Amino acid sequence: MPSCPAPGQQIVSVKPLTVPAPGRGIGLQVKVTAPQPGRSLPVIVFSHGNAWSLDGYGPLVDRWAAAGFIVVQPTHLDSRRNAIGWDDPRFATIWRVRIADLHAVLDNLGDILAQAGLEARADPKRIAVVGHSWGAQTAGAVLGARVLDADGVAGEDFSHSAVSAGVLIAATGTGDTLTPFAAENLPFMKPDFSTMAAPALIVAGGKDQSQLSTRGPEWFTDAYRLSPAPKSLLTIAEAEHTMGGIAGERVAETTDEDPARVALLAGTVSAYLRTALGLDDAEWTASGSTAVGGDGAWSIASK
Template structure:
């Protein structure tokens, strides 16, 4: 049983198979939670491109320490599944990702029952979704965002009634600014945020230059600026796409390794979700106060 940096024990159970359809590969999840406690809020986390249920431990363990039960799926795009752009399933993976999260939420009690009886320890009215990069666009759909078609018309509503709040880390921006590669292979990267009404925290790095967009780092703030209140925005001046290494320690794709930055991302999400889920707003208020003394290294806005 792992122990976090404050000495509090957490548990992790994997893999747990989730009922799913039209997927071809079993949907499996990992559950991480405090070893004790009742009425715990839940986070369902969607990983970035190519990752799996084994990634993002620096975030997940810290959230479990803060009192959350965290459920992490392995989506079809995980590198362990070997599905490339030439695979006929590639064009629909964005939809399967969303279906994965729906399957988890629809079967949440059964999943958590297999993780040591956690189903009896959660608060069913306090469920949030969080995602990074492609995962951020995936969870955005459950918060109410839609995908624009080729004619610019918003598509299907994939929101889920169980979801009460969320957080989007390095979320896809809007506008006709996709690079030729992205436009050809990832045409679904056109979110419509005007319908994303569920409370959410948006996190963006000031040095996150996406290879999928011709715009600069401000592209990653669209989810905040274009969606209706209530929303929060955490801007991290020196943050790049992995924001210090949120996917894991010593990960090769991390170009801005900074454990302090990772802790900031994790703790800001915990604080926001505890506030938005009406558990305790103290940490979120304190974070606003702390931002005033950060000397511009990071800032928080709310609307």
């Protein structure tokens, strides 16, 4: 399985940087993390899960930076620091604001990188979007997935031409089996993956049982099954929704703390993006289009 440099290698972070986002109400801020050396660096724009912020996901972001990526992390409106709960009238449209956040970052990427002193070291032609949980649905929209309305009609196309590939970690499945709570409060959780044509890696946990769907862990594989090729699926057998603790070490919501699992995920994403962005396919090719870990802990499928 692909490996990823451990945190501790020389990386730098700059925060907060402000990104123009008219009409948002609360300023859009980002954090940029990059390797200390290197040029022609590919860029990852990362969308966090519900309630998190630009300060989360260090176990992933630091590894990706050490592996040679520039990572840009916006703080979305649903971050805990903004105190916008389910009953806030703004919550119903936050899914759209999240997508707009990623577009704002992509549209202003040159200025963001310049503020961080990285413009001359980045490769603007190699950009990926990655997201976890709600962030995975957000990233999926930028890759071409759409949202179905109450009548099953697909909404507008939010894809962005600057993005070449992506990774969806624990992405929302189809909306036909939402729980009553989710159907009432999260009606936007009805993705249509048939238009998500961009190359993507889907990551699912074999023990990820969502409280928002009546289906089991296979719900999180819909983005792979229902989207057109080329796609790959990484299934981590023992992983729950936080994949071993990708948002941070020993955070309260992690129920399956496992640093080795986090390293496995980080390394696989890095290897996939290196090949999807046309940099180096050695590690990903070595893993094979269909592979199973020797202990059955993970598997990869591709189409």
